[in-house]
Every structure is written in structure tokens, then in C-alpha cells.
Amino acid sequence: MAGGSIYVQPNDKYTGSSPQWWYEKFWREDAENRRRARYVKAGVGFVIGVALALRFDLTGASPFIGLLLAGLVAAGDWYLDWRAFHKTAVWRGARRGETITARKLRRSLSRRGYSVLDGRAIRGQASIDHLVIGPAGVWIIDNESWSPDTEIACYVGRLFFGEKYGSKTAKPLVEAAEAFAELLTRESGVPVTITPMLAVHCGILPRSGMVVAEGLTLLKPRLAAKVIRSVEGRVLSAEQIEVLTRIAARELQRV
Structure with a gap:
């Protein structure tokens, strides 16, 4: 590109104390916090699913509906986290x-x-x-x-x-x-x-x-x-x- 290219990578651009290195480090270290937050969100989804089932007289199916909504919430939260990280792939030198x-x-x-x-x-x-x-x-x-x-x-x-x-x-x-x-x-x-x-x-x-x-x-x-x-x-x-x-x-x- 004019004026240089980010794809001709200096040897230490993505190592040491570069912004990309710190970003990945903090992302990995925060994985446990993200998982905990996902469990909480899934739990809330389960409660809401059960409440909706009871609201519409689906008592027998309430556990299944709760689990289904909890799974959807967890999957959606995981996807949003993955998408946020994936968007940085070029900046991080991964793509x-x-x-x-x-x-x-x-x-x-x-x-x-x-x-x-x-x-x-x-x-x-x-x-x-x-x-x-x-x-x-x-x-x-x-x-x-x-x-x-x-x-x-x-x-x-x-x-x-x-x-x-x-x-x-x-x-x-x-x-x-x-x-x-x-x-x-x-x-x-x-x-x-x-x-x-x-x-x-x-x-x-x-x-x-x-x-x-x-x-x-x-x-x-x-x-x-x-x-x-x-x-x-x-x-x-x-x-x-x-x-x-x-x-x-x-x-x-x-x-």
C-alpha cells in the first residue's frame, strides 16, 4: 500500500509488549470471567424460559423450554464474544x-x-x-x-x-x-x-x-x-x- 503495508510485519510487531500482544494476553486471561458471566446469563435465560412456559400453561414442558432458552442465550453470548475477537484478526496479524x-x-x-x-x-x-x-x-x-x-x-x-x-x-x-x-x-x-x-x-x-x-x-x-x-x-x-x-x-x- 502507499506509504507501506501492515502486512510486511516487523519481527517484533506481534510479540513483546505490542498492543496486539497485550490484547491477546488480556483476552486469554479474561476467559474465565467470560465463562462465569455466560453461566449467569444462561441461568437467567433458564428462569425466563420456565416462567414463560408457566405463563402459557406449558407446565410439563417448562424444564425443557428453560434449558432450550438457556442454551440459546449461552450460544448467542459465545458467538458475540467470538465475533468481537475475530474482528481483530487482521490487526493481530492472524489473517x-x-x-x-x-x-x-x-x-x-x-x-x-x-x-x-x-x-x-x-x-x-x-x-x-x-x-x-x-x-x-x-x-x-x-x-x-x-x-x-x-x-x-x-x-x-x-x-x-x-x-x-x-x-x-x-x-x-x-x-x-x-x-x-x-x-x-x-x-x-x-x-x-x-x-x-x-x-x-x-x-x-x-x-x-x-x-x-x-x-x-x-x-x-x-x-x-x-x-x-x-x-x-x-x-x-x-x-x-x-x-x-x-x-x-x-x-x-x-x-
Whole structure:
């Protein structure tokens, strides 16, 4: 990605006293507390299930209904805990964000006439995780993650990660989009404008799952293909898409 990639991991990034290491340590140490809380919730579910059975004159089935509701409560609580931990997988280095996003893009866009090229760079300059070329235009998409408690927001047109300005993240991607567009336009003769996106794998986004600020769209990975599909109009023909894809494959270095 422009300005570096979280997937080229320093030797000690996920060890020692890194935030990721502490997160996993505290998560493991808190397992017993989570189990105890789950037992309490399941107990409450059992009582409620029995009460409901008695309320609707199902006395004979009340133990079964209580156990059923207790099991559902326990399973739901376990799933929510697992989901919260799973969401941090890319940030913790357990999964690769570009692999996740590439799969979602291809699954949703390939059958609609879009080409998806992964891991491309202008020699000696910017690099990006995904280049998407299709009927509605061209996009570059990078992947990034922040700690689970980092709020990502836009205030008065400025991008923020928690209390920090996000310009150092937005500017390289916007410049990479411009550089890629210039190269494709020059080599193909087709006027190209590229929209930059950043797939956020960990961090707190607004309820909509998307933030637009400083020329960059930050969104949940599952929304990237949806946003692209929602663009109305056709700016590239099938022939132009083929030409741009061929030029991108030839001129852009694999990374």
C-alpha cells in the first residue's frame, strides 16, 4: 500500500509488549470471567424460559423450554464474544486483509464485468492492494486496521483516527490514485479517473460502515463491492476495460 503495508510485519510487531500482544494476553486471561458471566446469563435465560412456559400453561414442558432458552442465550453470548475477537484478526496479524478483500471483490464483481488485479505498484513509486476496473470506472483499494477502540470519523472535512489527524493515511492513497490514473491514461489513451478506497478491518466506523474524508473513502471490506456496484452509469466499454486491464497487468509491477 502507499506509504507501506501492515502486512510486511516487523519481527517484533506481534510479540513483546505490542498492543496486539497485550490484547491477546488480556483476552486469554479474561476467559474465565467470560465463562462465569455466560453461566449467569444462561441461568437467567433458564428462569425466563420456565416462567414463560408457566405463563402459557406449558407446565410439563417448562424444564425443557428453560434449558432450550438457556442454551440459546449461552450460544448467542459465545458467538458475540467470538465475533468481537475475530474482528481483530487482521490487526493481530492472524489473517491477511488483502486476501479477505480480494475474495469479496471477486465474488461480487467478476460476473458483472469488472477486473480485479491484486498487489500492483508503479515501479519505484506507489503500491496498492487492489485495482478494480469495470463499467462504472476504476478504483484502487488498500487494506488497513487499527486497534479495536480506535474511532474513525470525519469532522469538518478532516479525517481522524481517534484524536489523531488522518491526513498521513489519506494523502498517500489519493496521490497513488492520481499516479495510477496518469499512467493508465498515458498508456491507453483512455481518460481515466481513479477513486481511492481503504478497507478497514479493525477500528470503529460509524453505523453506516463508511467515512468519506480528504478525498478518501474508508469502509468495511464487505461494503467495497457494494459501493462500486451502486455507481450509476457506464463510463468504460468492454473493449476499454480489456485494454486498461491488459495495460495494468503489463505496466504495473506485482508486489
